[in-house]
Amino acid sequence: MFRPRRAKKQQVGHPIGCPTFLSEPYCLTADFSSSERHGFEDGLSGWTVYDQKPAGSPGNNTIETTAWQARGGDVLHIARTSGGGGAGVDQAIAMDVTGVSDLRVTYLGYVNYEDGGNIGGGNARWFPEGGAQVRVFYTDANGQATEWYHGMCMTPTSGLDPNFQQIPDNQWTEYTSDNLMELDPKLARIDTVRFYSFGWGFDAMFDDCNLFIEGYE
C-alpha cells in the first residue's frame, strides 16, 4: 500500500481541494475520505475524460473506473484495441506554484497490454506510446506553455525515452517523480494533469494519482 511521505517541515497555507491533509499530498482525486486511498473511489468525479480518436480510425476507447480487489477499491481502467489514439483522464489544476518548494507527481500504474511503434518513446519524432503515462501541462517562469511527462511500459519498441521506465507485466508499480520545481525554467503555474495511454492498443490501470506540494501559500 502506498503511503504518503510526510512533509519535513510545518506546512503553511492550505492545499486546494485537500483540506484534511495539510502535510500530505494534494489530492488530485475527489475522494478525501481516506489518507491512504486517493484514487477513483468516487468514479470519475473531479476528472474530465480524455478521449482522443483520429477521424480515420476512431478505434474503441474504454475509459472507466472499476473495482479491483487487490487495491481495496476502485481504479481507473483504460483500453483500446485498434487505430492510433489516446485515452485517459484530465484534471484541471490551474494553480500558481511560484512559491512552492517541492512538487512531485505520484501514481500507481498497471499494464496488461500495449501495441504501437513507439512504445517507450525512444523515437523523439513520434508521440510516446505505452501503457501508463502521466503528463503535466504547465506554464513556466517565462510564460511558455510547457509539458512534462513520465511513462511506464512493458516492452519498448523503439528504445526507452529517459522519461520512461520499463515495468513487469500485470503488476502494480509505484512511481514518484523528482522535484519538478527543479526544472529549468521553473514551473510558475500547473494547468492540467493527465493520466492516460497512447498507441494502437493498450489496456492499463491507474490508482493513487496525486501531487505532493510543499510550501504552497
Ligand SMILES: [Ca+2]
Ligand atoms: Ca482506488
